Amino acid sequence: MDKGFNLFKEFSPTSTKEWEEVIKKDLRGADYKEKLKWETGEGIKALPFYRREDLEDLNIPRKIFQEKNEWQIRQPIFDQKIDDANSAAKQAIDRGADGVSFKTHARYTDGMLGGDLEGTAIQSQQDFDELVSGMDLAKTSIHIDGGMLSPIFAAMLHNTCHSNSIDTLSVNGSLMYDPFAFILKNGCLPKDEQQFISETAQLAAFSKQHLPGLRSLAVDARIFHNSGSTIAEELGFALATGSEYLARLTDIGMKPSEVAKTIHFNFSIGSSYFLEIAKFRAARILWQKILQAYGVEKQEMYIHGSTSTWNKTIFDPYVNMLRSSTEGMSAAISGCDAITVNPFDATFDQPDELSQRVARNQQIIFKEEAYLNKVSDPAAGSYYVEQLTDKIAEAAWNCFQEVETQGGMLQSIKDRYIQITIEESRKQQDQKIASRGRIFVGTNQYPNPEEEISPDRKDKYQTVSLNESNAEIQIDNNSFMSSLAKALQNGALMGDLVPTLFDIDRLDIRPLRPYRGAQAFEELRLATQQHSKTPKVLNVPMGDKKMRKARSAFSNNFFGCVGYDMEDPIGYESIDEIVSAIEKHQPDIVVLCSSDDEYPKLVSELTKKIESTDQKPVLVLAGYPKEHIEEFEKAGVDEFIHAKCNVLETLKRFQQKLGIIE
Numbered sequence: 230m231d232k233g234f235n236l237f238k239e240f241s242p243t244s245t246k247e248w249e250e251v252i253k254k255d256l257r258g259a260d261y262k263e264k265l266k267w268e269t270g271e272g273i274k275a276l277p278f279y280r281r282e283d284l285e286d287l288n289i290p291r292k293i294f295q296e297k298n299e300w301q302i303r304q305p306i307f308d309q310k311i312d313d314a315n316s317a318a319k320q321a322i323d324r325g326a327d328g329v330s331f332k333t334h335a336r337y338t339d340g341m342l343g344g345d346l347e348g349t350a351i352q353s354q355q356d357f358d359e360l361v362s363g364m365d366l367a368k369t370s371i372h373i374d375g376g377m378l379s380p381i382f383a384a385m386l387h388n389t390c391h392s393n394s395i396d397t398l399s400v401n402g403s404l405m406y407d408p409f410a411f412i413l414k415n416g417c418l419p420k421d422e423q424q425f426i427s428e429t430a431q432l433a434a435f436s437k438q439h440l441p442g443l444r445s446l447a448v449d450a451r452i453f454h455n456s457g458s459t460i461a462e463e464l465g466f467a468l469a470t471g472s473e474y475l476a477r478l479t480d481i482g483m484k485p486s487e488v489a490k491t492i493h494f495n496f497s498i499g500s501s502y503f504l505e506i507a508k509f510r511a512a513r514i515l516w517q518k519i520l521q522a523y524g525v526e527k528q529e530m531y532i533h534g535s536t537s538t539w540n541k542t543i544f545d546p547y548v549n550m551l552r553s554s555t556e557g558m559s560a561a562i563s564g565c566d567a568i569t570v571n572p573f574d575a576t577f578d579q580p581d582e583l584s585q586r587v588a589r590n591q592q593i594i595f596k597e598e599a600y601l602n603k604v605s606d607p608a609a610g611s612y613y614v615e616q617l618t619d620k621i622a623e624a625a626w627n628c629f630q631e632v633e634t635q636g637g638m639l640q641s642i643k644d645r646y647i648q649i650t651i652e653e654s655r656k657q658q659d660q661k662i663a664s665r666g667r668i669f670v671g672t673n674q675y676p677n678p679e680e681e682i683s684p685d686r687k688d689k690y691q692t693v694s695l696n697e698s699n700a701e702i703q704i705d706n707n708s709f710m711s712s713l714a715k716a717l718q719n720g721a722l723m724g725d726l727v728p729t730l731f732d733i734d735r736l737d738i739r740p741l742r743p744y745r746g747a748q749a750f751e752e753l754r755l756a757t758q759q760h761s762k763t764p765k766v767l768n769v770p771m772g773d774k775k776m777r778k779a780r781s782a783f784s785n786n787f788f789g790c791v792g793y794d795m796e797d798p799i800g801y802e803s804i805d806e807i808v809s810a811i812e813k814h815q816p817d818i819v820v821l822c823s824s825d826d827e828y829p830k831l832v833s834e835l836t837k838k839i840e841s842t843d844q845k846p847v848l849v850l851a852g853y854p855k856e857h858i859e860e861f862e863k864a865g866v867d868e869f870i871h872a873k874c875n876v877l878e879t880l881k882r883f884q885q886k887l888g889i890i891e
Contacts, residue, residue: 245280252278270661271459271504273620279612287619289514298602300560301370301567302592303328303533306349307580309691311359314349317585319363324586325593328370328402328567331360332690335378335727345692346723348374352696354717357385358392366390367399370567377419377730379406379445380432381723384714387439401442403493403533406432407449409470409638413647414452416740420732422639428709430478433491435710444493444531446474454497455539455743457655460508461621464515465628466638466647467494472519472629473638485523493531498556498568500540505556506608507617509534509563514622515629534560535569541576542747544680544754545671549573550587557591561601562608568592576745579687648739662746663877672747672754673876678789681758697724704729750790753880753890757792760889764793767816767846769807770800771831772823780822780851787870788818791880804834811842817887819846820870825854828861836865847886 252261265277304326308314318329332348351357361371373382383404390397408425412418419425429446436445450467458466471492478488494512499505509532516530536553550573557570570591572584580588595601608614635641642648661667668674702725704712716726745751757763766788770777777800785795796814801807811819819839823831828850839845850861853871861869867886870879884890 245282248278248280269501269504270658270667271501271621272461272624273504273617275613275617275620279616281612283612284615287615289510289615289618289622298561298564298605298607300565300602301327302589302596303330303370303372303567303569304585304589305330305332305569305571307332307575307585307689309348309350309693311350311356315360315362315364318360321585321589322364322369325589328372330372330374330569332374333378333382334374334376335695335731336692346695347692348690350693351382351385352723353720354385354388357382358389361389366395371400371402372405373402374405376405377408377411378723378727379404380428380710380713380730381717381726383432383435383440383443383445384710384717386443387435387714388717390440397440398442400440403444403447404432405447405449405495406445407447407470409473409642410447410449410452412639412642412738413741414743416738417733418736418738419730424706424732426477426481427706429474430481430483431709433478433483433488436491437487441490444491446488446491446493448474448492448494451495451497451535451538452741452743453651454499454537455745456651456741457539457658457744457746458651459654460499460501460504461624462628462650462654463496464508464512464621464625466632467496467512468515468519468625468629469632469638469641471516472633475519475523476637479523485520485525486528489520489523489525489528493533495533495535497537497539498534498560499537500552500556502555502559503614503617504621505559506563506614507621509560509565510606510608510614510618511622511625513564514618515626518626532565533567533569534565536571538571538576539744539746540669541571541573541745542669542672543577543682543751544747545677546573546577548670549576550591553588554591557595558599558601561592561595564606575689577682577686579689579691643736643738645739648741651741658746659749660875663749663875664873665876667746669747669750673750673790675786676754676789676792678785678792678795680792682755695724695727696722698722700725702726702729749877750880753877753884754790754792756884756889764817764883764887764889765796765814766793766818766820767796767810767814768798768820768822769810769835770798770822771802771804771807772827774800776824777822781820783872784820784822784849784851784870787876787880788820788883790876791884793818804831804838807835808838808842811839811846815844816846818849818883820849820851821866822851825852828852828854829857832857832861832864832866839865847883 256264262276267275269275302325304321306314306317306329308317321329333351334347336345336347375382390400408419432445436443448467448470450463453463453466474492475485475488479485513530520528536556540552541549553570557568560568570588572580572588574580574584632638632641635644635646665673698720700721702716702721768781768784770781781797785797847867848865849868849870850866851870853869
């Protein structure tokens with residue numbers, strides 16, 4: 230074939246106007262920009278139809294990230310004991326992980342620092358040495374989610390490298406040190422403002438000098454997502470946090486480029502596939518814009534994407550695998566530097582070997598079978614994704630600018646602007662979930678009513694008491710990191726050092742409340758499971774066969790969300806048959822399923838006959854015939870279930886009527 234042959238020359242181009250005429254005809258004259266407009270739920274409106282000319286006015290770089298779309302497969306380790314965690318980490322590395330992450334937090338409750346350590350029980354320098362024993366730190370990236378304990382872990386890693394003659398230039402990893410996330414989660418400052426800013430600067434400087442491959446300052450945007458924020462808010466507040474680091478640390482003498490090199494961004498990956506791709510692409514564009522304002526050029530944003538916990542469920546948990554698959558894909562396509570796919574059972578149990586293997590292999594498939602790492606910026610040039618990128622970038626930038634107007638991230642937290650904004654978004658999200666405008670398969674739609682949750686579940690991270698020694702610990706605030714490193718070398722234990730990291734400044738700060746979107750439905754269903762008797766629902770289909778079948782299916786789906794026992798016969802021919810069935814089954818709830826036209830006669834007859842039954846059930850009508858509602862209520866219909874009702878609130882009323890909840 231002639232190399233100059235162009236197949237597309239055989240086809241004449243089609244103008245936008247011609248396409249719109251065809252769409253208009255198919256929609257019978259309706260405006261597709263209104264008829265087919267997608268309300269994303271993120272404050273962004275997307276059209277179903279874009280053309281090349283739609284990109285002409287967009288200020289989006291054609292190249293957003295590196296030449297190769299390589300990312301780090303990062304696996305979280307959930308084991309509490311040091312030797313178990315070490316074995317799990319080495320196994321993960323042998324089976325395809327490029328990096329491992331350990332979580333170790335001091336438990337913090339009711340405004341007081343508790344005496345517990347949550348996660349991997351790293352209590353001493355010896356524990357840390359044993360934790361990374363046998364790992365090649367030059368090839369394996371080490372990440373520690375230590376929260377405000379992160380300075381201790383930086384000191385431990387430095388000591389380990391020094392005592393084992395490891396070249397620190399080859400060591401890379403990160404610490405999840407984000408004091409702003411701590412403040413939002415706990416409603417207080419870890420220390421006096423000036424002091425914790427000083428310690429933040431010392432941590433960054435220590436990392437630069439001794440562990441240049443360690444990104445020590447985190448922007449943990451996951452708290453925004455998991456508290457109910459929109460995508461634009463998650464990104465805008467993340468940028469504001471990064472900007473706060475730059476502003477605060479440059480004010481006390483650090484160079485902007487040095488600060489930028491220590492920052493890493495950690496986002497949740499939600500299930501809105503294209504929106505998430507656009508979010509990560511927009512993040513790089515906007516962060517570069519902020520760095521340029523500080524005079525920093527050619528400093529790429531480091532992004533770690535972690536599959537969402539907000540949208541995971543405890544019922545029908547294998548659906549979580551599907552959710553995390555699309556989430557991981559969107560992170561890979563959008564060019565994240567590192568991706569964590571959380572195990573599907575991490576929401577309700579301590580992950581086992583199978584769930585961790587599946588999570589890891591999802592990413593291996595992205596690389597080895599889907600070849601998502603072979604193409605640079607796979608989404609570039611997509612009219613749709615480019616439009617979404619632009620819209621999200623604009624919305625997130627407006628959010629960022631509003632925080633800056635308020636005085637920056639910390640001041641916005643103190644003034645409750647961040648919290649109030651997210652709470653408003655949370656209410657809107659919750660309303661959609663309650664009315665099934667947002668679907669959680671297996672929880673608020675298409676449930677398996679026979680499924681039960683085992684009472685033997687464990688928290689994914691276990692706790693132990695903090696250990697203390699008898700040593701006298703002296704920490705110099707002016708050489709904070711060196712003092713920590715020396716104390717650890719001299720045998721200090723975690724319990725000795727934790728108090729030096731906290732001097733709680735009790736300001737009146739409203740905390741954020743991370744949660745899961747499906748939680749309210751799950752709590753109702755768990756209440757049913759724990760109740761002494763599972764309520765029984767009897768569907769009574771009668772009349773129009775098409776309508777009774779549809780409404781019976783709706784009833785099964787509706788009450789399945791709270792795990793009620795369903796009796797769903799094919800149909801009845803008379804009211805007397807229905808009454809006999811009620812007397813036979815003794816249901817707690819009876820659902821009349823028919824057509825709106827037949828309801829007036831059926832309701833009149835059934836309500837009269839049902840009064841004679843030994844134990845009158847709650848009478849429900851499937852549907853909402855507006856003109857007869859008042860009449861039916863007077864006749865004895867207790868509830869109406871239909872597509873537009875608030876499913877959550879309606880189910881709560883049933884739980885209350887049946888004595889399951891107060």
